[in-house]
Amino acid sequence: MAEQPYMVASDSETTGDDKSQSAFHDLAIGIEVGTSKCSIAVWNGARVELLRNTRKQKAMRSFVMFKDDMSSGGASNETAYEEKEILSGSAIFNMKRLIGRADTDPIVHASKSLPFVVQTLGIGVKPFIAALVNNVWKSTTPEEVLAIFLVELKTTAEVQLKRLIRNVVLTIPVSFNRFQQIRVERACAMAGLHVLRLMPEPAAVALLYAQQQQQQSLHESMGSGCEKVALIFNMGAGYCDVATTATAGGVSQIKAMQGFTLGGEDILKNVLYHLLPNFDSLYSIRDTNKIRSMGLLRIAAQDAIHKLSTQSSVQINVDLGDGTKVQRVLHQSEFEEVNRNVFEICEKLIKLCLADSKLAAEDINDVILVGGCSRIPKIRSLVLGLCEKEKEYEGMDALEAAVTGAALEGAVASGITDPSGSLDMLTIQATPLSLGIRVHGGGFVPIIQRNTAIPVRKSMIFTTAQDGQTEALIVVYEGDGKMVEENHLMGYFKVTAIPPVLKGTAEISVCMDIDAANTLRVFAGAMMPGTDRAVSPFFEVRMPTLDDGHGWCAQALVKTHGSALDLTTIPKELQPQKVQ
Amino acid sequence: MISCSRNPGVFAFSMPDKPGKVDHIFHFRSTRITTVYNARSRGAATGIRCCGGKKGREDCVPRNYYELLGVSTDSTPQQIKDAYRSLQKKHHPDIAGQKGHDYTLMLNQAYRTLMREESRSRYDTACGRRSEWSGSKYSGLGYSSWNGPLRSQALFVDEHRCIGCRECVHHASETFEMDEAFGSARVKVQFGDHAKNIEVSVDSCPVNCIHWVDAEELPLLEFLVRPQPKQAYGVFGGGWERPADVFAAAKSLKKQLKEHKEKKRNRDRKGDAEIEPETTAQTKARYHASMKLQFQELLQMFGRLGEFFVAKESKEK
Numbered sequence A: 001m002a003e004q005p006y007m008v009a010s011d012s013e014t015t016g017d018d019k020s021q022s023a024f025h026d027l028a029i030g031i032e033v034g035t036s037k038c039s040i041a042v043w044n045g046a047r048v049e050l051l052r053n054t055r056k057q058k059a060m061r062s063f064v065m066f067k068d069d070m071s072s073g074g075a076s077n078e079t080a081y082e083e084k085e086i087l088s089g090s091a092i093f094n095m096k097r098l099i100g101r102a103d104t105d106p107i108v109h110a111s112k113s114l115p116f117v118v119q120t121l122g123i124g125v126k127p128f129i130a131a132l133v134n135n136v137w138k139s140t141t142p143e144e145v146l147a148i149f150l151v152e153l154k155t156t157a158e159v160q161l162k163r164l165i166r167n168v169v170l171t172i173p174v175s176f177n178r179f180q181q182i183r184v185e186r187a188c189a190m191a192g193l194h195v196l197r198l199m200p201e202p203a204a205v206a207l208l209y210a211q212q213q214q215q216q217s218l219h220e221s222m223g224s225g226c227e228k229v230a231l232i233f234n235m236g237a238g239y240c241d242v243a244t245t246a247t248a249g250g251v252s253q254i255k256a257m258q259g260f261t262l263g264g265e266d267i268l269k270n271v272l273y274h275l276l277p278n279f280d281s282l283y284s285i286r287d288t289n290k291i292r293s294m295g296l297l298r299i300a301a302q303d304a305i306h307k308l309s310t311q312s313s314v315q316i317n318v319d320l321g322d323g324t325k326v327q328r329v330l331h332q333s334e335f336e337e338v339n340r341n342v343f344e345i346c347e348k349l350i351k352l353c354l355a356d357s358k359l360a361a362e363d364i365n366d367v368i369l370v371g372g373c374s375r376i377p378k379i380r381s382l383v384l385g386l387c388e389k390e391k392e393y394e395g396m397d398a399l400e401a402a403v404t405g406a407a408l409e410g411a412v413a414s415g416i417t418d419p420s421g422s423l424d425m426l427t428i429q430a431t432p433l434s435l436g437i438r439v440h441g442g443g444f445v446p447i448i449q450r451n452t453a454i455p456v457r458k459s460m461i462f463t464t465a466q467d468g469q470t471e472a473l474i475v476v477y478e479g480d481g482k483m484v485e486e487n488h489l490m491g492y493f494k495v496t497a498i499p500p501v502l503k504g505t506a507e508i509s510v511c512m513d514i515d516a517a518n519t520l521r522v523f524a525g526a527m528m529p530g531t532d533r534a535v536s537p538f539f540e541v542r543m544p545t546l547d548d549g550h551g552w553c554a555q556a557l558v559k560t561h562g563s564a565l566d567l568t569t570i571p572k573e574l575q576p577q578k579v580q
Numbered sequence B: 001m002i003s004c005s006r007n008p009g010v011f012a013f014s015m016p017d018k019p020g021k022v023d024h025i026f027h028f029r030s031t032r033i034t035t036v037y038n039a040r041s042r043g044a045a046t047g048i049r050c051c052g053g054k055k056g057r058e059d060c061v062p063r064n065y066y067e068l069l070g071v072s073t074d075s076t077p078q079q080i081k082d083a084y085r086s087l088q089k090k091h092h093p094d095i096a097g098q099k100g101h102d103y104t105l106m107l108n109q110a111y112r113t114l115m116r117e118e119s120r121s122r123y124d125t126a127c128g129r130r131s132e133w134s135g136s137k138y139s140g141l142g143y144s145s146w147n148g149p150l151r152s153q154a155l156f157v158d159e160h161r162c163i164g165c166r167e168c169v170h171h172a173s174e175t176f177e178m179d180e181a182f183g184s185a186r187v188k189v190q191f192g193d194h195a196k197n198i199e200v201s202v203d204s205c206p207v208n209c210i211h212w213v214d215a216e217e218l219p220l221l222e223f224l225v226r227p228q229p230k231q232a233y234g235v236f237g238g239g240w241e242r243p244a245d246v247f248a249a250a251k252s253l254k255k256q257l258k259e260h261k262e263k264k265r266n267r268d269r270k271g272d273a274e275i276e277p278e279t280t281a282q283t284k285a286r287y288h289a290s291m292k293l294q295f296q297e298l299l300q301m302f303g304r305l306g307e308f309f310v311a312k313e314s315k316e317k
Helices: A015-023 A106-115 A143-162 A178-190 A201-219 A266-276 A286-307 A332-338 A342-354 A377-386 A401-413 A552-563 B008-013 B020-038 B063-071 B077-091 B098-115 B117-124 B165-169 B194-203 B217-223 B247-276 B280-294 B296-315
Strands: A030-034 A038-045 A048-050 A063-064 A069-073 A092-094 A118-119 A130-133 A136-140 A165-172 A192-201 A228-235 A240-248 A251-260 A313-319 A327-329 A368-369 A426-428 A435-439 A443-448 A456-462 A472-477 A490-494 A507-514 A521-525 A539-543 A567-569 B153-156 B174-181 B184-187 B210-214
Touching: A030 A401, A038 A143, A048 A143, A048 A401, A063 A130, A063 A143, A063 A192, A069 B153, A069 B165, A092 A130, A106 A118, A106 A266, A143 A178, A143 A567, A165 A178, A165 A201, A165 A401, A178 A192, A192 A201, A192 A401, A201 A228, A201 A240, A201 A251, A201 A368, A201 A401, A228 A377, A240 B077, A251 A342, A251 B077, A266 A327, A266 A332, A286 A313, A286 A327, A286 A332, A286 A368, A327 A332, A332 A342, A342 A377, A342 A456, A342 B296, A368 A401, A377 B077, A401 A426, A426 B077, A426 B153, A435 A507, A443 A456, A443 A507, A456 B098, A472 A521, A472 A539, A472 A552, A472 A567, A490 A539, A490 A552, A552 B210, B008 B184, B063 B077, B063 B098, B077 B098, B098 B117, B153 B184, B153 B217, B165 B174, B165 B194, B174 B280, B184 B280, B194 B210, B210 B217
Parallel strands: A030 A165, A165 A192, A228 A368, A251 A426
Antiparallel strands: A030 A038, A038 A048, A063 A069, A063 A092, A118 A130, A130 A136, A228 A240, A240 A251, A313 A327, A435 A443, A435 A472, A456 A507, A456 A567, A472 A490, A507 A521, A521 A539, B153 B210, B174 B184
């Protein structure tokens, strides 16, 4: 890490711009790339400031428009695209829902109702996505689209801050697995950005909450203040996250996190299918006219959903141009009925999260609702009802909380301190999913349990499953299923030079280490039985080693090697960590 | 004549809530803990077990979790939480950079262990620690020394009551002495003077603060009557304190001591049961395993023989 940057004296009455030039040359900015909107924020020396693009927008539409030989994103200033144009098939959006997913993923299949082309072959490879340029479908990848978009965000920030931007803190949904994280990092690298931290959105919100609590207790001069437990519910266009956090003295500890790919996009789709039950058959063939009418319907549905946040019914009146007209009134109750499955999942996530953190509704002091979908009345009443609260926590902008938290994290992790104590805080994050290895019989043995505070390092002793076995495969999975098939394969490697002894007597130590930047490393090697000396040098492998999210390599491994290279657990009493 | 005073080292590790001090405390104690670790290298090791790689073995010596967090062993979960948070704020990699990684790892481990009642008591057992309570600095030895044979009665000055009149020192200067710092008298040597002189001194005390007490209770009283350092909270508090009624305090401490002893005995019994994980068969297997390692060549030959037999068998089939 760089040296502590030079601090601007607190008595200088300079503006944020001047400060950023001189002092914060290495300061990481916070970026939130949402499924639908994105924003950039930066610590300006006294507080977090959201950057605006030249159209004075703080929340910029996330999309990339493909034209003849160039592409331009929603953050750029040259042209202000209309929503109609974005939906013309020439623009790619929703990349956050597509990145890092294989074509077997149901989310990718669900994205086929978008105006651009999403092709799936169902063999576990990257989906083929393409934008319409001069009546030709031009292929691209979600990473490429994200990278183009990030370059524009970077340029926007560089112009305004008058310095080069290199470090970023990017927010991600809780449910992003490590493949998706790697893809996001790769997209950032393509855009010339170094990811300082990938921060789950609720963790970023928790950091902002910690800061606000800290400031409040300073004002009330209560010292470190008492502990406050908050439930953070974040639902945007693409993802829904729930987290619980305990905050005191400017330190916020994430107790549990739950996430699911569920958001405004699903609500929109439900409404679309409700308005036009034969949606799929109608738009199976894509020509310019069809895409245009699909776009018109989408805009009308979107508009109706927004209006339903404040009124009880909405009149939809749209001419799709091909003879079909949708004219009807959509009532609040109808809307809620159509989206019942969405609300059920939200409820489940909150309950799971509370159970994981061993909290009851009365333990919660504050309910924080953020994200675009938190404006939907049904969602508000649902979350508040589950937490038995009258009203939500006030003092956070629902759309800016996550990016503000990311900018704060960027400032803290860049080593900036603030004399007034506004940066004197920390979020202790937790792993949202368990990490472990495959054992004999296809079982999954977690080594790091989910909701463990990071950084963390844990080790476990395994033993061989065959007599005289000298090599063993360490197959690393992420997830919470009991069997490996239910979890994500992260990668595998072989431990060699195991002393050839009877099965169940050799000792193979497997150690997992997650650092604060959420990088996973696995160390493994054979040990001399009964001692803690290594037989030969250990292996250190950074995970994931694989590129795709499907578990087909694992099937190939089993097919080729059978159980010859399997490991099994040894009785719990023999584990070195008796003290847990 | 040797007077046995308080153990000077004791205070070095009784300073909780001072993160800055933690480092020194480690050095102070690390040798002892290493021994504990080695003595039961399999059973009592903590979760922080290094797996080779770039980190040296010295880093892997599990430190005492209480000392790591800078809390006393009888601290409440809230105290542990506070200490954990303030240390995290100093050492978390977000703030301290990558060099804070290892330290934070241990902090997390310690916090996880100590926050759960069950794992905490297991940890206490595994580390062979008596949980230290308020009387932790009590060494069992009194301040005064003895002259002549041991007797069932002993002299004790309630220094809290003493007004510093020096009458007793005047009459029996070998037995009593003045503590100039506190301005009170105390017993230097039990029965240092003639019985008659002592009698006069006791009678001459204008506030009747010289007592004849049970010899057994003497060390306890002498310990309690000395001012003890008080725990400080930041710049507040701190300083010294001593009980207003030393006799009542001695009574309660005695009770505590007894309870603690019993608790410890129970725990040790339970602990022994817990640290007996291996069955005879497992021990045997383990023994065979290490034997085999030593005769690896032979073993390989066995392996080849085995293959041969398997091949032969399948051929016969």
